[in-house]
Amino acid sequence: MLVQKLVPHYVEKPWGRTDLPPIFAAGAGRQIGEVWFESADGRDLPLLVKYIFTSDRLSIQVHPDDTQAVDKGLLRGKEEIWYILDSEPGATLGIGLTAPMTPDQFRAAAKDGSLEQWIDWKPVKPGDCYFIPAGTVHAIGAGITLAEIQQNADVTYRLYDYGRPRELHLDDGVAVSRLQLYDRALTQAPLGRETRLIGDDEAPFALDLVHWRGDQSVKVPDDKLLWFTPLSGAGTVNGLPWEKGDCLLLEGNCAFTITTGPVSALLAIPR
Structure with a gap:
C-alpha cells in the first residue's frame, strides 16, 4: 500500500485529560494522555507520531540512545521532538x-524528591518546538497539548514521579542521563510558517513544518517513508x-498529489 491512513490508538494515563479536542471524539469520557498513530497491519515502523494531552505533570524521565538500547536487547533507542499546539498560562516543559x-x-535527588528543583523548567506557548536527544532528562508539565514525533521505541526510564505509585528505573536512568544543561536553542514556528524543525544530520529523522495554500505534488525518495500529519485543513x-x-503514511518510489486548501502540516522522514 503506497498511502495509508494510520490508526489512532488511545492511551489512558493518570495525567491525561477527559476534555480532548473534538477531532479526537473517540476518546471522550476517558482520561486520555496520548493518541498514537499505528499501522493497521502491525508493522514495526521506525517512527511514531503521537498527540499528548496533559492535565498534570508527567514523570521526570530519560531515554537511551540506539547503542544503549541495543545493549539492553531492544531494537532501537528513543529520540523525540515536541511541537506545542496549545498551552495553558504558566505551562512549562522540563x-x-x-x-x-x-x-x-x-x-540522591531522585530518591529524596529534590530532583524537581534541578530541572530547567521552560515556559511554553503554541508554536514552540524542542528536540529531545537521547540522554536528556526531561518532563512535560500540565496544561499542554503537543504533537510528538519520535523513534518508535517504548523505552522510558522513569526517574521521579511526584509520589505516584509507579516503578522507577534509577539504575538504567542514571546510566544514560546527560547530567548537564540543555544546550539547544528554542525553535519558534507558529502555524502558517514553513520551517525545518530538525534535520536528519542532527536526529534519526528530518521534520518540517509546512504551510500550503493549494494542491501539492510530493515525491517520497526511494526506500523512504513519509509521515504526513495535518494540523489544519482537509x-x-x-x-x-x-x-x-x-496521520498518513506515504511510501517511497511514488509521486503523491495532496489536494488541499490552506493546510499546516508536519512532514517526517526517517534518516
Whole structure:
C-alpha cells in the first residue's frame, strides 16, 4: 500500500485529560494522555507520531540512545521532538538541568524528591518546538497539548514521579542521563510558517513544518517513508481523504498529489 491512513490508538494515563479536542471524539469520557498513530497491519515502523494531552505533570524521565538500547536487547533507542499546539498560562516543559550534577548527586535527588528543583523548567506557548536527544532528562508539565514525533521505541526510564505509585528505573536512568544543561536553542514556528524543525544530520529523522495554500505534488525518495500529519485543513492524498487530526503514511518510489486548501502540516522522514 503506497498511502495509508494510520490508526489512532488511545492511551489512558493518570495525567491525561477527559476534555480532548473534538477531532479526537473517540476518546471522550476517558482520561486520555496520548493518541498514537499505528499501522493497521502491525508493522514495526521506525517512527511514531503521537498527540499528548496533559492535565498534570508527567514523570521526570530519560531515554537511551540506539547503542544503549541495543545493549539492553531492544531494537532501537528513543529520540523525540515536541511541537506545542496549545498551552495553558504558566505551562512549562522540563528539559535538562539547571547545573551539572554528579551521578551520586543525581541519584540522591531522585530518591529524596529534590530532583524537581534541578530541572530547567521552560515556559511554553503554541508554536514552540524542542528536540529531545537521547540522554536528556526531561518532563512535560500540565496544561499542554503537543504533537510528538519520535523513534518508535517504548523505552522510558522513569526517574521521579511526584509520589505516584509507579516503578522507577534509577539504575538504567542514571546510566544514560546527560547530567548537564540543555544546550539547544528554542525553535519558534507558529502555524502558517514553513520551517525545518530538525534535520536528519542532527536526529534519526528530518521534520518540517509546512504551510500550503493549494494542491501539492510530493515525491517520497526511494526506500523512504513519509509521515504526513495535518494540523489544519482537509483534503485527499491520491484520492484518500484526510483531515486535521489524521496521520498518513506515504511510501517511497511514488509521486503523491495532496489536494488541499490552506493546510499546516508536519512532514517526517526517517534518516
